[in-house]
Amino acid sequence: MVDDQDRFPHIPKDLIEALDKRFPERTPSLNxxxxxxxxxxxxxxxxRFLLEQYNRQNETVINKKVLS
Structure with a gap:
């Protein structure tokens, strides 16, 4: 069961995509x-934290639809 402290506001997909584009995974150079x-x-x-929350939110939505 999810405690109220563990709940996170809905994260829109376009926000995740914009943040992922603005702050991509990069290997630093030697300089x-x-x-x-x-x-x-x-x-x-x-x-990465927001991506994980987004994935959890969507997994929960999918599971609720399948189980209904």
Whole structure:
């Protein structure tokens, strides 16, 4: 059972696509500073978190439709 603390607002697909495009997965170059790597890693961590939430939300919707 999902607790109210675990619920997350609906995430629109177009938001996920825009964030994924703006903050893509990238391998840093040898010239990239450690601070920049950390900053970019943090940006991408947020996108990965939202992608996971989006996938969970859609899985829940699909499962409810199948089980109904």
């Amino acid at each position: 990239t500073s450690l601070d920049e790597i950390r900053w970019k890693g943090g940006e991408r961590a947020v996108v």
